[in-house]
Amino acid sequence: MLSKIDTKKFHTLIEINYLLNSDYKDINSLLSKIMESATQLAEAEASSLLMMDKEKKELYFEVALGEKGGEVKKFTVKMGEGIAGWVAQNNKSLIVNDVANDKRHLSNIGEKINFQTKTIMTVPMREKGECIGVLQVINKKNDSQGMSRGFTQEDLEWLEIFANQATLAICNAKNMEASQREIKELQGEITKSQYRTLIAKSPCILEKLEIIDMVAKTDSSVLLLGESGVGKEIFAEQIHLRSARKDAPFVRVNCAALPEGLLESELFGHVKGAFTSAITHRQGRFELADGGTIFLDEIGDLPFNLQAKILRVIQERRFEKLGSDITITVNVRIIAATNKDIEELVQKGEFRQDLYYRLNVFPVYIPPLRQRPEDILELAQFFLNGFMKETKKHFEGFSQDAIDGLLSYSWPGNIRELQNCIERACVIGKNNQITAEDIFFNSQIGYNKTSNEPADKDFDLKAAINVFKANYIRQALEDKNWNQTETAKALAIQRTYLSRLVKELKINNP
Ligand SMILES: Nc1ncnc2c1ncn2[C@@H]1O[C@H](COP(=O)(O)OP(=O)(O)OP(=O)(O)O)[C@@H](O)[C@H]1O
Ligand SMILES: [Mg+2]
Numbered sequence: 001m002l003s004k005i006d007t008k009k010f011h012t013l014i015e016i017n018y019l020l021n022s023d024y025k026d027i028n029s030l031l032s033k034i035m036e037s038a039t040q041l042a043e044a045e046a047s048s049l050l051m052m053d054k055e056k057k058e059l060y061f062e063v064a065l066g067e068k069g070g071e072v073k074k075f076t077v078k079m080g081e082g083i084a085g086w087v088a089q090n091n092k093s094l095i096v097n098d099v100a101n102d103k104r105h106l107s108n109i110g111e112k113i114n115f116q117t118k119t120i121m122t123v124p125m126r127e128k129g130e131c132i133g134v135l136q137v138i139n140k141k142n143d144s145q146g147m148s149r150g151f152t153q154e155d156l157e158w159l160e161i162f163a164n165q166a167t168l169a170i171c172n173a174k175n176m177e178a179s180q181r182e183i184k185e186l187q188g189e190i191t192k193s194q195y196r197t198l199i200a201k202s203p204c205i206l207e208k209l210e211i212i213d214m215v216a217k218t219d220s221s222v223l224l225l226g227e228s229g230v231g232k233e234i235f236a237e238q239i240h241l242r243s244a245r246k247d248a249p250f251v252r253v254n255c256a257a258l259p260e261g262l263l264e265s266e267l268f269g270h271v272k273g274a275f276t277s278a279i280t281h282r283q284g285r286f287e288l289a290d291g292g293t294i295f296l297d298e299i300g301d302l303p304f305n306l307q308a309k310i311l312r313v314i315q316e317r318r319f320e321k322l323g324s325d326i327t328i329t330v331n332v333r334i335i336a337a338t339n340k341d342i343e344e345l346v347q348k349g350e351f352r353q354d355l356y357y358r359l360n361v362f363p364v365y366i367p368p369l370r371q372r373p374e375d376i377l378e379l380a381q382f383f384l385n386g387f388m389k390e391t392k393k394h395f396e397g398f399s400q401d402a403i404d405g406l407l408s409y410s411w412p413g414n415i416r417e418l419q420n421c422i423e424r425a426c427v428i429g430k431n432n433q434i435t436a437e438d439i440f441f442n443s444q445i446g447y448n449k450t451s452n453e454p455a456d457k458d459f460d461l462k463a464a465i466n467v468f469k470a471n472y473i474r475q476a477l478e479d480k481n482w483n484q485t486e487t488a489k490a491l492a493i494q495r496t497y498l499s500r501l502v503k504e505l506k507i508n509n510p
Pocket of ligand 1: 197198199200226227228229230231232233234235337338339379415419
């Protein structure tokens with residue numbers, strides 16, 4: 001152990017420990033600082049830190065200080081070669097105070113750079129006991145009387161402490177880098193799951209994409225128009241992703257999903273006590289979207305009173321939380337969407353004209369699927385691939401009769417209906433291809449969603465169950481010649497229940 005604590009050395013250690021805890025960003029300057037201290041405290045002329053390249057089985061100079069430091073960095077040292085190589089291979093510290101007579105010394109580097117090593121002290125850097133590199137200090141300076149000296153056991157013990165610190169710094173930097181990589185990957189996953197893939201083959205959608213590519217670069221408000229399920233939200237995502245705001249939040253608000261009071265606090269936030277149930281402070285969606293994009297879906301359903309407030313945010317980018325008089329300023333891009341005839345709402349006095357003009361800076365109309373048949377099969381295959389993964393089933397695409405069916409249908413529920421149809425087909429399908437028998441359109445299963453209805457999240461499951469029920473009951477009815485009493489018996493249900501199901505599921509005797 002160290003015989004006595006030298007206060008200068010002790011303070012240097014404290015200083016390096018402080019840097020270890022604070023300066024992760026620049027590992028190289030930290031290692032240089034450690035080596036500078038080691039050189040100074042050992043009263044040496046030069047020093048270097050060599051790291052091990054495990055694959056190449058050699059050491060390379062990470063830090064080299066002293067008058068020839070810059071030149072020496074060009075060289076590498078094989079494992080077992082020279083004093084550094086010997087220390088790395090044996091994982092043992094070493095003092096050589098008579099280098100000229102030590103067989104382990106390799107003079108070629110010194111000769112090339114014209115630097116003579118007289119005394120050298122080398123210690124391993126160990127991570128979990130394994131040598132990952134070495135630290136060495138070279139040529140102990142003469143004492144105050146001009147007498148030459150060698151490195152001492154105490155010098156060695158100090159150098160070992162520095163080696164531990166350097167190892168710690170390197171391990172910290174490695175861990176930090178690994179964590180940052182992991183965070184990036186996870187962020188990538190989140191981004192992946194937050195945004196969906198947009199499929200486009202038809203000329204009219206490709207043209208719309210070109211338009212949104214241009215508008216994305218600006219901060220203009222965009223109003224997305226089109227029937228239900230045409231892809232307004234997925235287009236809104238694309239505008240955000242193609243804009244300079246892409247790394248900032250994309251915040252979605254469905255203006256039809258909440259009653260007026262709740263929607264207001266959802267949009268603008270509230271302070272504690274703003275209303276009875278406001279037991280904590282809450283940030284609103286506008287605040288959360290700061291720097292990014294807010295997507296106001298179903299804007300046609302925005303309550304009249306809130307329209308004035310939204311207008312102000314659009315005009316001034318300012319608002320107050322509920323219950324607060326502090327004005328908050330935000331930088332948000334606004335994208336709104338509706339499947340309603342908004343001009344008609346304006347004429348009827350249900351939608352403020354000034355807000356309409358503000359939102360309508362850049363209207364983009366997304367055509368219904370029936371006007372872009374080129375997209376149908378492309379989308380169908382895309383959805384099938386997704387559902388095959390989810391259900392762990394495999395289909396070799398669609399049979400010709402299924403393709404004919406998909407292409408001849410009018411898709412009143414647009415892409416959402418196509419997506420649901422393919423999901424059901426994937427669940428029902430038993431053959432190696434999806435056939436026409438697996439394909440049920442909403443109109444066939446009694447699900448006539450009008451284009452003005454908001455999205456129904458339960459639809460997928462309910463519809464799939466209804467398809468099963470309807471098919472099963474139809475089969476049972478056919479078996480019993482459409483005799484409901486007999487069929488109810490066979491199905492072990494009440495006759496009245498069966499007749500209700502027949503009505504509800506629109507099961508008709510062909
Ligand atoms: N071009 C497309 N490529 C891939 N998927 C699409 C495309 N267009 C729409 N979809 C999918 O179809 C579904 C409906 O799209 P989206 O929610 O964007 O429509 P919408 O116009 O907002 O409908 P609504 O008016 O009913 O809210 C979503 O699941 C979406 O991912
Ligand atoms: Mg939508």
